[in-house]
Amino acid sequence: MSVLLIVLGVVVLIAILMYNSLIGKKNQVDNIFAGVDAVLKKRFDLIPNLVASVSQYMEHEKSTLEKVTELRAQAMKPGISEDQKIALDAKLSAALGSITVAMEAYPDLKANENVMHLMRSLNEIEEQISAARRAYNQAVTDLNNAIEMFPTNLIAGWMNLQRRAVFEITATERQNVDVNALFNR
Amino acid sequence: MKSTSELTGFYYKELYPSLNELEETRKRIVSQLKWYGGMGLVVFSITALWMGKNFGLLHPLMIAVVIGFIVIASITYRFMTSGYAKDFKARVITPLIGAIDPHLLYNPDFMISQYLFERSNLFQHSIDRYSGNDYVKGSIDGVPLEFSDVHAEYQTRDSKGRTQWHTLFRGLFLVSEFNKNFKSKTVILPDQAEKNFGSLIGGWLQSINFSRDDLIRLDDPEFEKYFVVYGSDQIETHYILSHSMMKRILDFQRRVSHPLFISFVHNHIHIGIGTGKDLFEPAVFTSLLDYKQAMEYVNTLQNTIGLIEELKLNEKLWSKE
Numbered sequence: 001m002s003v004l005l006i007v008l009g010v011v012v013l014i015a016i017l018m019y020n021s022l023i024g025k026k027n028q029v030d031n032i033f034a035g036v037d038a039v040l041k042k043r044f045d046l047i048p049n050l051v052a053s054v055s056q057y058m059e060h061e062k063s064t065l066e067k068v069t070e071l072r073a074q075a076m077k078p079g080i081s082e083d084q085k086i087a088l089d090a091k092l093s094a095a096l097g098s099i100t101v102a103m104e105a106y107p108d109l110k111a112n113e114n115v116m117h118l119m120r121s122l123n124e125i126e127e128q129i130s131a132a133r134r135a136y137n138q139a140v141t142d143l144n145n146a147i148e149m150f151p152t153n154l155i156a157g158w159m160n161l162q163r164r165a166v167f168e169i170t171a172t173e174r175q176n177v178d179v180n181a182l183f184n185r
Numbered sequence: 186m187k188s189t190s191e192l193t194g195f196y197y198k199e200l201y202p203s204l205n206e207l208e209e210t211r212k213r214i215v216s217q218l219k220w221y222g223g224m225g226l227v228v229f230s231i232t233a234l235w236m237g238k239n240f241g242l243l244h245p246l247m248i249a250v251v252i253g254f255i256v257i258a259s260i261t262y263r264f265m266t267s268g269y270a271k272d273f274k275a276r277v278i279t280p281l282i283g284a285i286d287p288h289l290l291y292n293p294d295f296m297i298s299q300y301l302f303e304r305s306n307l308f309q310h311s312i313d314r315y316s317g318n319d320y321v322k323g324s325i326d327g328v329p330l331e332f333s334d335v336h337a338e339y340q341t342r343d344s345k346g347r348t349q350w351h352t353l354f355r356g357l358f359l360v361s362e363f364n365k366n367f368k369s370k371t372v373i374l375p376d377q378a379e380k381n382f383g384s385l386i387g388g389w390l391q392s393i394n395f396s397r398d399d400l401i402r403l404d405d406p407e408f409e410k411y412f413v414v415y416g417s418d419q420i421e422t423h424y425i426l427s428h429s430m431m432k433r434i435l436d437f438q439r440r441v442s443h444p445l446f447i448s449f450v451h452n453h454i455h456i457g458i459g460t461g462k463d464l465f466e467p468a469v470f471t472s473l474l475d476y477k478q479a480m481e482y483v484n485t486l487q488n489t490i491g492l493i494e495e496l497k498l499n500e501k502l503w504s505k506e
Binding site for chain 2: 130
């Protein structure tokens with residue numbers, strides 16, 4: 001009888017530990033997503049400034065600039081889900097990347113102190129965003145592993161925890177830079 | 186900054202007169218040491234024989250005599266070589282550092298402050314004895330840095346009340362400004378647990394280290410194999426340890442083969458290289474003109490100061506002024 005009680009006690013203890021570690025992992029993901037959100041917001045704040053200061057120079061990139069502004073407006077809307085935010089972020093990164101490349105064609109722009117300062121800030125924020133994405137992906141991987149691996153998957157199923165999406169590297173980021181195309185503009 | 190071959194050239198060309206004079210002193214010291222050593226050995230043998238006859242070889246007094254001789258011998262050695270070591274530092278190491286970069290200052294008797302050593306958060310044990318020498322301070326490519334030999338120790342008492350000294354860290358310690366702004370603390374330590382117990386149990390052991398901040402897993406498996414990282418902010422740690430930074434640290438670790446301790450605190454990078462010995466001390470029994478010996482001095486200096494370039498701390502890509 002007492003043996004049975006001890007075994008039961010150990011099982012309950014293990015279950016509690018697993019439950020707590022899952023909660024810990026879930027909160028870690030939410031916590032880091034808040035951090036990701038904070039740096040993304042930093043970038044959103046910078047965009048109107050950037051667009052305003054480069055638009056007078058970059059006549060041919062009007063459509064890209066408009067797209068950036070529009071994406072920003074979409075991402076700033078309240079009540080969009082994490083997954084939507086992740087998707088919008090990917091689009092915005094790609095659009096900003098193409099602006100950076102296009103800037104090479106405008107020597108006036110590169111001589112502008114204000115624009116260069118903005119680009120440096122943007123550069124730094126991009127690096128912070130990339131770090132935040134990596135931290136988020138790591139936390140999500142930890143959580144997803146726990147959700148799928150035995151025996152934590154049993155408890156996760158009972159807790160109704162769902163797998164989360166990771167930030168994916170966009171196709172344009174993955175492509176190697178085509179130097180030829182840059183020169184032939 | 187000059188290349189290794191340029192510096193080796195400088196060592197043999199510009200320093201040649203000094204080296205020759207020092208080499209004469211060294212030879213004189215070696216012959217004196219040999220003479221004293223022989224005398225000591227004779228005196229010791231006679232004492233031992235006499236004691237062995239009267240008290241027996243395993244008498245406690247015998248042990249006292251042995252210890253006494255060792256103490257006298259080491260004091261004599263210190264006394265005879267200290268002047269030479271001082272001369273060597275003034276006439277060889279000082280100009281060598283000046284040749285690497287004229288903005289560097291060198292003080293053979295000074296060291297990195299204990300405050301900076303403790304600020305690094307790398308070693309959590311309280312320090313009871315702190316010493317060091319060969320302090321270098323200055324800037325390379327506009328990046329301020331300082332480094333020196335450091336020996337940090339703590340003491341314990343055993344059940345009989347005897348004090349014992351333990352080395353916490355011995356080797357080269359470097360502090361430099363980091364090129365990105367950050368507010369959190371990140372500590373990188375050699376990975377003992379994962380090496381000994383494998384990734385599953387080792388990883389679990391690391392995660393329950395209560396005296397440290399959170400364990401941070403990074404997305405470079407090779408880096409994870411060598412190091413364990415603790416930090417107070419997941420995102421900032423990833424921001425500091427970009428993929429390229431992890432690769433540079435890994436390359437450096439593969440080259441030095443001593444345990445590496447790195448921390449990022451207060452916008453500074455702190456690097457401890459656990460060589461376990463005092464650097465820049467002249468070898469008494471090897472010739473100063475010996476190529477290998479010369480290369481060791483040049484390489485140690487070159488590698489340490491070259492760290493700024495190797496870790497690309499001089500890249501001012503960011504908005505940090």
